[in-house]
Amino acid sequence: MSKLRAAGISFASGHPTAYTQGLADHPDVEFVAQAEIPGETYRSDMAADFAKQYGVPHYHDYAKMLDELRPDVVSLCAPPERNPEVIVAAADRGIHILSEKPVAATLADAEAALAAVAAAGVVFSLDAPAACFSRPLMDAHAQAASGAIGEPRVAYCHVLQSKGPRYTYTVVDGKKIPARYGELQNHGPYGFLAVAKALGQRLQTVFARRGAFFYEHYREAGHEDMCLATCTFDAGAVANIVVGRTPTLSLPTTDFRLEVIGTAGSIMVDDAMGDKIRIWGPFADTDDPFERGGMTHQYYSPPITLAYIDDVVTAIQTGRRPRIDAADALDVMRFVDGCVKSSESGQAVRVKRGEQGRGT
Amino acid sequence: MPELGAAIVGCRAVAPLHAKAIANVEGVRLVAVCDRDEEPARQLAEPYAADVLSDYGQLLARDDVQLVHIVTHDELHAAMAIQAAEAGKHALVEKPVAMTLDEVDAMIDAAEAAGVKIMCGQSRRYKPKFAAVADAIRAGRIGKPAFARMSSPASPFWTPEQWAAHHYDAVRGPEWLLMHNGMHQFDYLCMLFDSFPAEVYTVSYPGQDWLRVHEYVAVSIRFENGAIALSEDNRIMQPGGHPFHCDCYVVGAEGTLDAGDRQTFAMATYTERGLDFPGAWVSAGEAEAAFTGEVQAIVDSIREDREPEIPLAFSRQVLRALRAACKSFHTGQNEIVAEYVEASS
Numbered sequence: 001m002s003k004l005r006a007a008g009i010s011f012a013s014g015h016p017t018a019y020t021q022g023l024a025d026h027p028d029v030e031f032v033a034q035a036e037i038p039g040e041t042y043r044s045d046m047a048a049d050f051a052k053q054y055g056v057p058h059y060h061d062y063a064k065m066l067d068e069l070r071p072d073v074v075s076l077c078a079p080p081e082r083n084p085e086v087i088v089a090a091a092d093r094g095i096h097i098l099s100e101k102p103v104a105a106t107l108a109d110a111e112a113a114l115a116a117v118a119a120a121g122v123v124f125s126l127d128a129p130a131a132c133f134s135r136p137l138m139d140a141h142a143q144a145a146s147g148a149i150g151e152p153r154v155a156y157c158h159v160l161q162s163k164g165p166r167y168t169y170t171v172v173d174g175k176k177i178p179a180r181y182g183e184l185q186n187h188g189p190y191g192f193l194a195v196a197k198a199l200g201q202r203l204q205t206v207f208a209r210r211g212a213f214f215y216e217h218y219r220e221a222g223h224e225d226m227c228l229a230t231c232t233f234d235a236g237a238v239a240n241i242v243v244g245r246t247p248t249l250s251l252p253t254t255d256f257r258l259e260v261i262g263t264a265g266s267i268m269v270d271d272a273m274g275d276k277i278r279i280w281g282p283f284a285d286t287d288d289p290f291e292r293g294g295m296t297h298q299y300y301s302p303p304i305t306l307a308y309i310d311d312v313v314t315a316i317q318t319g320r321r322p323r324i325d326a327a328d329a330l331d332v333m334r335f336v337d338g339c340v341k342s343s344e345s346g347q348a349v350r351v352k353r354g355e356q357g358r359g360t
Numbered sequence: 361m362p363e364l365g366a367a368i369v370g371c372r373a374v375a376p377l378h379a380k381a382i383a384n385v386e387g388v389r390l391v392a393v394c395d396r397d398e399e400p401a402r403q404l405a406e407p408y409a410a411d412v413l414s415d416y417g418q419l420l421a422r423d424d425v426q427l428v429h430i431v432t433h434d435e436l437h438a439a440m441a442i443q444a445a446e447a448g449k450h451a452l453v454e455k456p457v458a459m460t461l462d463e464v465d466a467m468i469d470a471a472e473a474a475g476v477k478i479m480c481g482q483s484r485r486y487k488p489k490f491a492a493v494a495d496a497i498r499a500g501r502i503g504k505p506a507f508a509r510m511s512s513p514a515s516p517f518w519t520p521e522q523w524a525a526h527h528y529d530a531v532r533g534p535e536w537l538l539m540h541n542g543m544h545q546f547d548y549l550c551m552l553f554d555s556f557p558a559e560v561y562t563v564s565y566p567g568q569d570w571l572r573v574h575e576y577v578a579v580s581i582r583f584e585n586g587a588i589a590l591s592e593d594n595r596i597m598q599p600g601g602h603p604f605h606c607d608c609y610v611v612g613a614e615g616t617l618d619a620g621d622r623q624t625f626a627m628a629t630y631t632e633r634g635l636d637f638p639g640a641w642v643s644a645g646e647a648e649a650a651f652t653g654e655v656q657a658i659v660d661s662i663r664e665d666r667e668p669e670i671p672l673a674f675s676r677q678v679l680r681a682l683r684a685a686c687k688s689f690h691t692g693q694n695e696i697v698a699e700y701v702e703a704s705s
Contacts, residue, residue: 154565
């Protein structure tokens with residue numbers, strides 16, 4: 001099988017050194033170029049160095065690169081406002097896409113971009129591997145899907161990360177400015193996807209309470225550092241998802257917890273348990289769970305990133321869906337958008353589904 | 361100070377814990393128990409050589425009873441507490457304090473008129489682990505709390521007959537779980553945040569077809585001081601299938617606190633000083649300690665002639681939030697607690 005020809009587009013947002021580099025280093029991939037989005041200069045010097053490191057050309061206009069090199073797949077690490085134009089441009093050219101989260105700055109923009117993806121029939125995946133690709137979470141999702149705990153009914157997930165205020169600022173032209181988005185868009189995709197994959201159901205309603213409890217500049221920018229989202233799903237399950245940036249430097253990096261309760265047992269994944277998931281039931285005689293080892297659940301760790309990249313590469317090669325597909329990416333946007341609208345209106349928001357809903 | 365005579369009305373459920381707690385508190389003695397069914401009453405009374413009665417009026421007429429523990433069905437709490445007050449007896453009332461705000465108001469009036477103490481027994485507060493959590497918060501160990509998750513213990517799964525004995529005559533919904541179990545979470549969160557709920561939004565999972573009571577209910581709360589919280593009550597699980605007993609997770613301005621039952625340690629805090637396990641202990645005997653704590657609280661208020669540690673006015677605020685949460689389930693709306701009024705008012 002010939003290698004996939006891959007290119008990177010933008011270093012202006014997210015984690016290009018994880019995803020673009022992970023793609024570039026994949027054994028089935030030939031990295032052919034790094035490109036910029038005109039006007040997005042943040043970290044362009046890093047992008048240039050990256051191109052130099054891989055011995056590939058550094059384009060200042062991604063469209064020119066797409067037309068000249070026609071890569072098979074691109075890794076997009078741009079601010080959400082700029083994602084849709086690049087996604088549409090790549091999809092229209094039949095190019096597969098890995099995109100940083102979220103897909104777009106607005107739900108309407110995401111719907112339009114992912115409609116182009118659906119029309120073109122290209123593979124699309126979202127850079128949120130921590131939601132699905134750690135060994136404990138893959139085990140948990142597989143166990144839930146297999147019926148090991150009966151019918152999943154209730155889930156709870158929290159994704160709380162410290163290291164503030166380090167990641168609550170963006171550096172533009174050497175100046176610190178408040179990050180473009182709050183923690184809902186940073187960590188919401190992880191919590192939502194971890195829950196949705198465990199429940200195997202589609203989002204129906206969202207109610208959210210947001211607040212800037214710890215960071216004054218978030219408050220001034222209207223961003224949240226904590227969000228509690230209460231969700232219902234189309235087959236009746238309910239879930240609560242908590243995401244946030246805690247102020248202390250001592251919360252060990254990320255505190256991630258997923259609990260799924262079914263009719264015949266329950267599953268827990270918890271950073272405090274290291275590389276374990278615990279599964280209780282069905283109808284066990286004791287409280288002793290059985291534990292399954294695996295990769296430690298840790299954000300941006302190389303094994304998780306590589307598992308994600310490998311999943312997308314395999315999806316492109318075989319024509320199967322990636323583990324996080326366009327429908328998931330759109331539901332992430334529906335979740336984030338629903339949280340914002342709910343907290344603004346003070347009431348629950350019912351998710352509207354169009355062509356990009358279930359099954360796409 | 362002469363010894364206080366205590367009595368228990370309603371001899372099932374947690375009545376044995378009340379009896380044990382009375383025995384644990386100095387200066388108070390169980391003198392009588394009362395139940396329409398003789399057998400549970402006899403079993404409860406025997407270890408303490410207490411008298412067995414079947415008539416509540418006769419119990420209240422006894423001169424050797426100064427404090428009545430009301431451990432009957434939820435909908436009887438208010439009326440029996442008022443009867444006790446009118447008979448000049450103090451009362452420790454199992455949760456929920458009452459079913460309606462009007463009932464609590466009548467309890468407050470009755471207690472004031474009779475000059476007696478009435479307190480709702482919120483045993484969660486007095487569980488050593490959760491008392492330690494509250495102490496840690498009050499001591500500022502994690503700074504001002506911004507978010508908390510409280511999830512209830514998963515009680516042993518009940519048979520249809522057991523459920524039938526506790527059903528409210530309500531429409532199918534989460535009221536039972538909210539009123540019977542949720543009051544623990546709400547009361548504790550109010551104490552933890554030193555604030556009352558301003559807004560509540562409720563979702564639930566309906567559960568088995570034969571069960572009118574919803575098996576899971578979650579309430580998203582915004583407190584008057586701006587903090588947010590999640591209260592969960594859960595009876596989904598079959599025997600052996602539930603690991604989640606009672607979780608308390610609090611994020612503060614200066615750290616995070618995790619005190620779930622599932623851990624091998626009792627409580628962990630993450631602060632700038634790092635990970636700490638203050639006051640680690642095993643949880644065996646926590647229920648007895650909790651009930652002893654609440655009995656001690658009302659006995660102290662009686663002896664010192666002061667307001668009980670959990671004033672009825674406080675429990676009224678908690679109940680109001682719970683009733684608003686019940687309403688939220690039916691309306692599907694985020695309910696403003698201050699705007700909640702009883703349908704009959």
